[in-house]
Amino acid sequence: MINLTPQLKTQQLTDPMQPEPFRVKRVMKESYDTFTLEMEPVNSERLFTFAPGQFNMLYIFGVGEIPISISGDPNQPAMLVHTTRIVGAVTKAMSKLKAGDVLGVRGPFGTGWPVSAAKGCDVVLVAGGIGLAPLRPVLYQMLAHRDRYGKVVLLYGCRSPEDILFRKELEKWRARFDLEIFVTVDYGDSDWHGNVGVVTKLIPKAPFDALNAVTMVCGPEVMMRFTAIELQKRGVQGDAIALSMERNMKCAIGLCGHCQFGPTFICKDGPVFTYPQLQSWLAQWEI
Amino acid sequence: MKTLDELLHEHEFFKGFKPEHLELMAGCATNVIFEAGEYIFREGENADVFYVIRHGHVTLEIHDPRRGPIAIDTLQENDVLGWSWLFAPYQWHFDAKAVKLTRAVAMDGKCLRTKCENDHTLGYLMMQRFATVLADRLQQTRLQVLKLYD
Numbered sequence: 395m396i397n398l399t400p401q402l403k404t405q406q407l408t409d410p411m412q413p414e415p416f417r418v419k420r421v422m423k424e425s426y427d428t429f430t431l432e433m434e435p436v437n438s439e440r441l442f443t444f445a446p447g448q449f450n451m452l453y454i455f456g457v458g459e460i461p462i463s464i465s466g467d468p469n470q471p472a473m474l475v476h477t478t479r480i481v482g483a484v485t486k487a488m489s490k491l492k493a494g495d496v497l498g499v500r501g502p503f504g505t506g507w508p509v510s511a512a513k514g515c516d517v518v519l520v521a522g523g524i525g526l527a528p529l530r531p532v533l534y535q536m537l538a539h540r541d542r543y544g545k546v547v548l549l550y551g552c553r554s555p556e557d558i559l560f561r562k563e564l565e566k567w568r569a570r571f572d573l574e575i576f577v578t579v580d581y582g583d584s585d586w587h588g589n590v591g592v593v594t595k596l597i598p599k600a601p602f603d604a605l606n607a608v609t610m611v612c613g614p615e616v617m618m619r620f621t622a623i624e625l626q627k628r629g630v631q632g633d634a635i636a637l638s639m640e641r642n643m644k645c646a647i648g649l650c651g652h653c654q655f656g657p658t659f660i661c662k663d664g665p666v667f668t669y670p671q672l673q674s675w676l677a678q679w680e681i
Numbered sequence: 682m683k684t685l686d687e688l689l690h691e692h693e694f695f696k697g698f699k700p701e702h703l704e705l706m707a708g709c710a711t712n713v714i715f716e717a718g719e720y721i722f723r724e725g726e727n728a729d730v731f732y733v734i735r736h737g738h739v740t741l742e743i744h745d746p747r748r749g750p751i752a753i754d755t756l757q758e759n760d761v762l763g764w765s766w767l768f769a770p771y772q773w774h775f776d777a778k779a780v781k782l783t784r785a786v787a788m789d790g791k792c793l794r795t796k797c798e799n800d801h802t803l804g805y806l807m808m809q810r811f812a813t814v815l816a817d818r819l820q821q822t823r824l825q826v827l828k829l830y831d
Contacts, residue, residue: 583751
């Protein structure tokens with residue numbers, strides 16, 4: 395049985411409520427509604443260390459502040475990278491940022507993916523839609539220390555071929571002999587020659603040892619619920635399944651209570667949890 | 682070269698079937714190969730067969746006059762293609778196309794239905810297996826219509 399202990403929090407800013415200015419270096423369009431921001435601290439000596447799975451509060455001055463997971467490489471602390479979908483006023487304003495613009499950053503906050511606990515095990519990452527972004531740092535980390543892990547498998551599902559995130563990177567990883575990448579879409583046109591169907595469909599045939607695997611799942615809650623069930627059907631222990639939760643986080647340090655989920659605060663006790671920590675709450679209404 | 686009942690025995694779908702049942706079913710089986718891009722069947726055609734896929738990749742499509750073919754599901758090694766042979770009016774509901782070279786065993790539906798009528802144990806086993814396939818596909822379709830990733 396694999397016991398997943400969430401990683402220790404990395405060092406945060408001195409005052410967790412004080413945003414630090416970061417300058418946009420590059421904005422990349424990932425799909426019609428998704429984009430990636432690359433940022434550098436205005437104070438150029440600052441290195442931004444984080445654990446894969448952690449998030450930041452990004453503040454667009456005069457518009458608002460929202461939590462977004464870090465999607466960049468933890469081994470490149472000079473560059474802060476976030477990927478998000480346009481869903482509201484703040485992300486819409488964020489999508490219009492240009493190189494040179496400044497925004498506020500608080501963080502990093504929360505627990506990370508169980509990257510250390512996965513050493514010596516097969517690792518299965520299951521991502522749905524924008525859920526690939528918080529898992530990308532795990533892949534960077536594992537590729538940097540590839541010999542520490544068994545098979546590394548990514549199962550990724552999204553709506554259509556146009557919605558595939560980090561497409562070029564996925565193609566590059568797919569060409570490697572030490573990564574197994576499987577992508578599926580809900581529907582495809584005649585140009586799509588890959589898998590069609592929901593991401594849970596990939597689990598029964600994915601090449602990993604269920605009894606010695608650590609799995610990390612990120613996507614909408616319904617997707618994670620059914621993925622956890624399918625992983626268990628395959629033989630993965632419940633406590634070898636880690637999920638990343640999303641809620642309306644405001645303070646990000648467990649004071650305001652906006653992100654309470656059952657007995658936990660997503661911002662400080664999560665966002666990464668083990669499945670047994672969440673299982674009884676996932677199917678609850680009005681929570 | 683492997684015999685047809687050996688090929689059936691190796692397939693996930695027939696796991697646990699008794700050798701005498703496999704032998705019986707092998708009498709309804711033929712080895713088939715489809716080239717990449719070849720249509721295996723088309724919507725509305727008679728469904729007098731099903732396929733156990735040994736190797737390859739098959740896509741199930743619906744043709745929309747405005748959008749062209751829309752892939753709604755894909756099947757691979759160890760999957761079963763087609764259940765319309767089981768129920769009247771025995772017609773395919775979708776198009777099935779081999780995306781790459783696909784090797785399969787084609788099972789004659791009429792022949793199998795007769796054998797299932799004559800041997801109810803075999804018939805029950807087949808119904809049990811197909812019910813599992815149908816339940817899985819139904820569950821996946823439910824998740825698909827949920828727009829799971831929004």
